[in-house]
Amino acid sequence: MIDRNQIEQKLKNHGYKLTHQRKAIIDVLVEHKGHFLSAEEIYLKSKEKCSQTNFSTIYRNLEIFVNTNIIHKTQIKEGVYSYELVCSDEHHHHLICKGCGKTEAIDFCPIEALKKTFQPKNFTLTDHKFELYGYCHQCHRDQR
Numbered sequence: 001m002i003d004r005n006q007i008e009q010k011l012k013n014h015g016y017k018l019t020h021q022r023k024a025i026i027d028v029l030v031e032h033k034g035h036f037l038s039a040e041e042i043y044l045k046s047k048e049k050c051s052q053t054n055f056s057t058i059y060r061n062l063e064i065f066v067n068t069n070i071i072h073k074t075q076i077k078e079g080v081y082s083y084e085l086v087c088s089d090e091h092h093h094h095l096i097c098k099g100c101g102k103t104e105a106i107d108f109c110p111i112e113a114l115k116k117t118f119q120p121k122n123f124t125l126t127d128h129k130f131e132l133y134g135y136c137h138q139c140h141r142d143q144r
Helices: 004-013 020-031 039-049 055-067 111-121 137-143
Strands: 071-077 080-085 093-097 103-106 131-134
Touching: 004 020, 020 039, 020 055, 020 080, 039 055, 039 080, 055 071, 055 080, 071 093
Parallel strands: 093 131
Antiparallel strands: 071 080, 093 103
16 A cells, blocks of 8 residues: 555655645545545544645645545545545555445456457447445444
């Protein structure tokens, strides 16, 4: 999994400075490895670390982090995007808990079997993501 030093180096390599707000966001993401957080959750937790943080700073930085492949963005709940640190530079997919946002990497890619169905349709696949949503054991038990 990507660590703080790798994140900071990636940002520097792309010409971004390490502001106090950016460091607070990095701290929050590192502290919540393996879980998706909404922008609002990241904002509230970052504001505790750096009081000058505002919501527009969070959104701006989350887009920078997505574009530099530091975080993964997905939509777990309708209308709300969630963010998680990239597990590794290797291609992988996720199981995602709709309750707490916990994630687990899926160790295989099912797309190879599906690619055969695209060829007769004159479709060239350029990218994909495979996410399965449900509830982890703890959240499933709490729903009862």
